[in-house]
Amino acid sequence: MIQLDWVAKPFGPGDIAGDGTKKLLGTSVAPASLLLRETAQNSWDARRKGHVPEYQMRFRTLDERVMRILRQQVFTRTALGSELDKRLHAPSMQVIEIHDRGTTGLGGPTRNDKRAPRGETTNYRDFVLTVGAPRDQQYGAGTYGFGKTSAFRASRHETILVWTRIEPQPGQFQERFIAIAVNKSFEEGGVRYTGQQWWGRREEFNGMPRVEPVLDDDAHGLGESLFERRFTGDETGTSIMVLNPLFEDGNDDAMARVTFIEEIAKAATRNLWPKMIEGQAADRRMGISIVVDGRLQKLVGAAESEIVAAKERCLEAIRKLQAGEPNADLLVEDREIRCGRPKRLIGRLAMTALAVPPGDPFNEPGAVNVVTLMRSSAELVVEERDYPKTQNGRGEWVGVFKPELEMDEAFSASEPPTHDTWNPGALQGYKKTFVNMGLIRIKEAVQSFLAPEPDPEVVKDQSSAGELAAALSDLVAPAMEPENVVGGRGGKGRKRVKSKRGGTRTRSSKVEVKSHRLLPQRLGSDPNSEMTQFTLLARSDAKAVHVTPKLSVAVEGNQNIQDAEVFVDSWETSEGVSYSNDGIRVASGETFTVNICYPRDAAIECSFQGVDI
Numbered sequence: 088m089i090q091l092d093w094v095a096k097p098f099g100p101g102d103i104a105g106d107g108t109k110k111l112l113g114t115s116v117a118p119a120s121l122l123l124r125e126t127a128q129n130s131w132d133a134r135r136k137g138h139v140p141e142y143q144m145r146f147r148t149l150d151e152r153v154m155r156i157l158r159q160q161v162f163t164r165t166a167l168g169s170e171l172d173k174r175l176h177a178p179s180m181q182v183i184e185i186h187d188r189g190t191t192g193l194g195g196p197t198r199n200d201k202r203a204p205r206g207e208t209t210n211y212r213d214f215v216l217t218v219g220a221p222r223d224q225q226y227g228a229g230t231y232g233f234g235k236t237s238a239f240r241a242s243r244h245e246t247i248l249v250w251t252r253i254e255p256q257p258g259q260f261q262e263r264f265i266a267i268a269v270n271k272s273f274e275e276g277g278v279r280y281t282g283q284q285w286w287g288r289r290e291e292f293n294g295m296p297r298v299e300p301v302l303d304d305d306a307h308g309l310g311e312s313l314f315e316r317r318f319t320g321d322e323t324g325t326s327i328m329v330l331n332p333l334f335e336d337g338n339d340d341a342m343a344r345v346t347f348i349e350e351i352a353k354a355a356t357r358n359l360w361p362k363m364i365e366g367q368a369a370d371r372r373m374g375i376s377i378v379v380d381g382r383l384q385k386l387v388g389a390a391e392s393e394i395v396a397a398k399e400r401c402l403e404a405i406r407k408l409q410a411g412e413p414n415a416d417l418l419v420e421d422r423e424i425r426c427g428r429p430k431r432l433i434g435r436l437a438m439t440a441l442a443v444p445p446g447d448p449f450n451e452p453g454a455v456n457v458v459t460l461m462r463s464s465a466e467l468v469v470e471e472r473d474y475p476k477t478q479n480g481r482g483e484w485v486g487v488f489k490p491e492l493e494m495d496e497a498f499s500a501s502e503p504p505t506h507d508t509w510n511p512g513a514l515q516g517y518k519k520t521f522v523n524m525g526l527i528r529i530k531e532a533v534q535s536f537l538a539p540e541p542d543p544e545v546v547k548d549q550s551s552a553g554e555l556a557a558a559l560s561d562l563v564a565p566a567m568e569p570e571n572v573v574g575g576r577g578g579k580g581r582k583r584v585k586s587k588r589g590g591t592r593t594r595s596s597k598v599e600v601k602s603h604r605l606l607p608q609r610l611g612s613d614p615n616s617e618m619t620q621f622t623l624l625a626r627s628d629a630k631a632v633h634v635t636p637k638l639s640v641a642v643e644g645n646q647n648i649q650d651a652e653v654f655v656d657s658w659e660t661s662e663g664v665s666y667s668n669d670g671i672r673v674a675s676g677e678t679f680t681v682n683i684c685y686p687r688d689a690a691i692e693c694s695f696q697g698v699d700i
Contacts, residue, residue, distance in 0.1 A: 089305040091266065092289035093164035094298040095280045098272075119347050120354035121505065125237040126327070127359055128467055128506065130187035131373060133210065135323065138189035141374040145184040146348055147315055148380070154180060156312050161248070161266055161286055166273050171244040174331055181344065183241065183332050186316045188324040192253035193263065197299050215249065215265060215285075239269050241329045248328040250310035252318045260323070264306035265298070348379055356387045356395065356449060361466040363388050364399050371466065392449035393441055394485065398459060401437035401487035402466070408435050409491065422532040424488065426524040427652060428615045428686050429517065433525040434463070434490035438536050440481045458486035458529060460509060463495045470508050474530060479537045488529055497521045512657050512667025520613050527651045597632050597697025599624045606682065618656055618684050621693065627675040629699035635670040637694045638683065653691050656682040672700060
């Protein structure tokens with residue numbers, strides 16, 4: 088009977104405590120949707136060529152037989168007084184099993200100090216031994232670090248089991264088994280430990296403990312005795328068991344489990360519907376299933392939901408366009424999303440109106456009146472972005488945006504570890520320009536799509552007013568306050584006009600521009616753009632002010648430049664905290680800065696408005 092060794096990592100130079108390791112990737116307990124999307128992304132990235140990958144989440148209760156194996160063979164030793172040790176003596180335990188098949192499994196070196204030959208996978212050490220390691224697959228969707236951390240966070244004891252099967256050589260298979268925990272740091276026997284622990288095969292290297300997985304027959308025996316889903320035939324892949332899941336904070340664990348499972352099912356549709364489309368090519372599909380106490384759960388798809396069906400039609404239109412074919416769906420409007428400087432096609436946006444029938448099972452908050460943002464190759468949902476301030480003359484609608492394949496790297500680099508938004512403020516140079524302009528153009532396209540049909544009588548009145556204005560144009564000279572104009576380097580006929588106080592002054596009722604300066608070009612930045620930093624002062628009787636900019640190209644500016652090419656690069660508070668949102672919340676009386684980006688040689692108008700909070 089195999090018994091695993093306990094290996095706890097002692098503190099060494101530069102080590103981070105286990106709880107600190109988790110904080111690097113977020114501090115909140117991973118919700119159901121995060122657990123599903125992060126582990127599913129890792130499974131998709133690990134798919135084998137020529138295989139349709141399978142992703143499955145199983146909810147079950149371990150009986151006394153399995154609990155005995157955990158106590159006697161896996162967790163033979165734990166940190167003194169650990170909650171895990173106490174829980175292992177219970178007669179049963181709730182667990183979540185997460186499986187993928189048709190994937191590569193966790194192959195490669197089992198040591199962190201060993202250099203991997205060029206081209207060899209490092210999946211095992213990236214998942215088991217390293218936090219936050221990027222996937223080595225081009226146009227992939229996730230990182231092993233956060234997917235792993237979301238699994239730890241789903242466990243009350245921050246502990247998981249890992250069983251994997253790989254094929255290092257054609258027809259030759261190897262199985263590996265190990266248990267991992269990322270707990271708070273602790274002290275035992277006069278030694279401080281980081282909280283990172285493994286249960287496997289202990290080795291010594293230069294006087295320091297090192298852990299290896301148990302292999303082949305031993306791994307196979309443990310895996311089959313503990314996991315409900317086994318490997319059959321020539322299957323490869325990985326199984327994870329989350330011990331004693333933290334479904335929700337509360338007293339009713341049974342109800343919390345039901346709620347968690349319901350959210351997992353919704354999250355599967357919300358995040359993975361592009362992989363569930365019936366009849367699509369095998370290289371786009373993923374088998375997705377949820378099993379609860381041995382029963383397969385029904386997942387909502389296009390056959391059950393008009394909302395999902397509409398999203399699928401939008402995605403299909405984009406796929407055709409990006410393959411060089413026309414969009415044949417008359418109910419779907421498509422738009423090219425382009426950048427003017429430099430001139431590049433960023434991606435495609437498709438939108439359609441729909442009437443959601445009563446009882447649509449996917450009709451939940453955030454399901455309609457949104458654009459689904461996804462990356463080009465992976466086609467996994469990044470974000471459902473809404474536009475609440477846009478006037479809607481269409482009623483209910485949905486949209487899908489996919490960047491062009493060559494833009495995937497820029498959009499990927501703009502994502503946080505959770506892969507749930509695109510933040511151009513995290514980028515520099517052309518990548519920042521492409522992501523920022525992409526988001527701006529998407530918003531403009533949505534506004535155009537939703538614009539109400541004009542009232543004929545109003546149009547007639549506006550036309551008459553326009554004729555009158557034209558007739559009076561020789562009598563009325565256009566007015567533009569010169570102190571609101573900022574010009575770029577080398578702009579012909581453009582200058583900064585100083586106020587009597589010696590600084591460029593742009594006022595609103597609550598925000599004053601104290602000064603501004605042209606920033607030097609940053610290494611790797613877009614040579615066709617410039618950036619000016621404004622120092623602002625918020626004035627109000629309220630405790631806080633929400634500040635937003637009003638930016639446009641000046642009347643005398645370059646006629647080939649559009650207002651959307653003038654945008655906020657970043658804000659910085661008096662405490663040095665940076666933001667990349669359209670607006671910022673500051674305390675009354677606070678001085679802060681904003682960096683405005685605009686095309687070189689353009690003249691722009693800037694004003695800033697404040698609203699009491």
